Amino acid sequence: TTARVTLDPRLSVGEVDRRLFGSFVEHLGRCVYDGLYEPSHPSADEDGFRTDVMALVRELGVTTVRYPGGNFVSGYRWEDGVGPREERPRRLDLAWHSTETNEIGLDEFARWARKTDTELMYAVNLGTRGVLEALDVLEYANVPGGSFWSDRRAANGTPQPHGIRMWCLGNEMDGPWQLGASTPAEYAEIASKTAKAMRQVDPGVELVVCGSSGAQMPTFGEWERVVLERTYEDVDFISCHAYYEPKDGDDGSFLASATDMDRFIESVVATADAVGAARGSDKRINISFDEWNVWYQSRFTEVDKITEIDQWPVAPRLLEDSYRVMDAVVVGNLLISLLRHADRVKAASLAQLVNVIAPIMTEPGGPAWRQTTFFPFAESARLSRGRALDVRLDSPEYDTAQYGRVPIVDAVATHDPATGSTALFAVNRSLDEEVTLEIDLTLLGEVTTMTAQVLADDDMHARNTLEDPERVALRELHLDRSADGVVRVALPRVSWVVVTLR
Ligand code: AHR
Numbered sequence: 001t002t003a004r005v006t007l008d009p010r011l012s013v014g015e016v017d018r019r020l021f022g023s024f025v026e027h028l029g030r031c032v033y034d035g036l037y038e039p040s041h042p043s044a045d046e047d048g049f050r051t052d053v054m055a056l057v058r059e060l061g062v063t064t065v066r067y068p069g070g071n072f073v074s075g076y077r078w079e080d081g082v083g084p085r086e087e088r089p090r091r092l093d094l095a096w097h098s099t100e101t102n103e104i105g106l107d108e109f110a111r112w113a114r115k116t117d118t119e120l121m122y123a124v125n126l127g128t129r130g131v132l133e134a135l136d137v138l139e140y141a142n143v144p145g146g147s148f149w150s151d152r153r154a155a156n157g158t159p160q161p162h163g164i165r166m167w168c169l170g171n172e173m174d175g176p177w178q179l180g181a182s183t184p185a186e187y188a189e190i191a192s193k194t195a196k197a198m199r200q201v202d203p204g205v206e207l208v209v210c211g212s213s214g215a216q217m218p219t220f221g222e223w224e225r226v227v228l229e230r231t232y233e234d235v236d237f238i239s240c241h242a243y244y245e246p247k248d249g250d251d252g253s254f255l256a257s258a259t260d261m262d263r264f265i266e267s268v269v270a271t272a273d274a275v276g277a278a279r280g281s282d283k284r285i286n287i288s289f290d291e292w293n294v295w296y297q298s299r300f301t302e303v304d305k306i307t308e309i310d311q312w313p314v315a316p317r318l319l320e321d322s323y324r325v326m327d328a329v330v331v332g333n334l335l336i337s338l339l340r341h342a343d344r345v346k347a348a349s350l351a352q353l354v355n356v357i358a359p360i361m362t363e364p365g366g367p368a369w370r371q372t373t374f375f376p377f378a379e380s381a382r383l384s385r386g387r388a389l390d391v392r393l394d395s396p397e398y399d400t401a402q403y404g405r406v407p408i409v410d411a412v413a414t415h416d417p418a419t420g421s422t423a424l425f426a427v428n429r430s431l432d433e434e435v436t437l438e439i440d441l442t443l444l445g446e447v448t449t450m451t452a453q454v455l456a457d458d459d460m461h462a463r464n465t466l467e468d469p470e471r472v473a474l475r476e477l478h479l480d481r482s483a484d485g486v487v488r489v490a491l492p493r494v495s496w497v498v499v500t501l502r
Pocket residue numbers: 026069070071072171172213291351352
């Protein structure tokens with residue numbers, strides 16, 4: 001079987017915003033505590049942060065980190081997490097039925113973000129709180145000094161403002177599971193008031209309004225319309241969230257999950273643009289795809305497990321999915337979908353970063369390791385430079401129960417005019433067939449260096465575990481170049497591939 005892709009550097013979709021390679025840290029399970037923060041770990045630094053985890057975060061190439069939630073944020077009092085540690089209260093975290101010790105809060109996490117060269121993106125609580133608390137935390141974070149909260153920050157040891165640019169106006173406010181879940185009209189009102197007020201403190205903030213927590217939500221579409229009709233001039237982004245899982249053993253549909261992500265993005269863009277058109281506005285609302293991943297092993301079972309009033313564990317093992325090669329191929333394909341929409345998806349966050357549906361796993365007192373999903377993310381973050389290209393793709397198709405006929409091969413490319421380098425990202429979604437991908441380079445000009453790496457395995461269920469942390473890794477792939485300017489590469493079944501050309 002053969003597929004063909006033509007790379008034309010003139011067919012630009014748009015600049016790839018580096019914030020496309022963001023991630024997400026929630027106070028949930030062992031993401032923060034016993035994850036990135038473990039003061040008793042041999043690798044811990046003076047702040048109690050695991051340096052082995054920080055090294056992996058840098059290697060992953062994460063640009064922004066959304067914090068502190070997630071569902072957690074809708075019950076969170078941010079001021080619990082600042083000031084002298086011995087005075088910080090222990091609180092019930094209703095979202096995950098856990099105890100929040102507040103040992104880590106805004107100042108500590110901002111330090112961690114600085115140490116990992118990531119940009120902090122902060123979510124305010126619009127579930128159980130409102131405009132005033134959002135103003136307080138913004139004042140604490142961004143005002144240089146001379147006011148109550150900014151002076152508190154200085155007194156707490158951080159004289160320089162944190163300078164947080166991107167702010168999320170609540171989290172998944174359409175979800176019945178969310179503390180303070182609202183109707184679109186209710187949410188639109190509080191989001192609009194909060195946004196306007198926040199800009200009075202700091203006109204430089206970039207604001208993300210909540211879209212639907214999934215395209216499968218009954219209010220999807222209507223939610224976006226109503227919310228944007230009220231907040232269009234107040235915000236810069238609308239959020240999308242999506243998690244994918246194999247349903248009833250239907251791996252063919254699961255491998256085509258990016259089809260759903262494509263439609264989701266295009267529907268939200270269309271809705272936002274329709275609202276803009278009706279308002280006669282030149283302004284464009286972009287997408288922050290601020291939660292996305294494969295998530296299924298723990299999704300529909302574990303979360304509701306603990307409900308007893310006397311059981312509020314600290315940092316329990318929650319949502320610790322162990323990813324297979326096939327899951328990583330889907331993650332790689334979702335990145336292709338995000339890149340393909342680089343004109344409008346200007347930020348995204350892989351949910352999450354450490355231990356909780358994460359590319360990085362840790363064992364308390366023990367090692368940290370890369371899950372299979374680490375590899376497509378790290379390479380996409382490292383190699384996607386310049387502009388995303390609208391590639392011409394000709395691929396055989398296959399039938400899926402969920403999405404109808406879809407191409408077996410999916411691909412996108414990026415091209416950096418400054419360096420002349422091109423990166424092609426592709427997946428083979430066939431469960432049983434190798435596909436030869438012909439890459440037509442004739443429009444690229446002179447290409448002297450080529451490399452290819454693949455994520456695939458004879459066992460598509462192989463994983464990296466505590467016992468065998470390096471079972472799955474990237475391999476070099478052979479490229480075959482012919483005189484006619486075509487390069488051939490054999491994509492194994494269920495594989496993710498990146499080809500770099502220069
Ligand atoms: O990422 C896990 C959870 O998924 C988040 O807390 C929530 O926003 C979403 O439902």
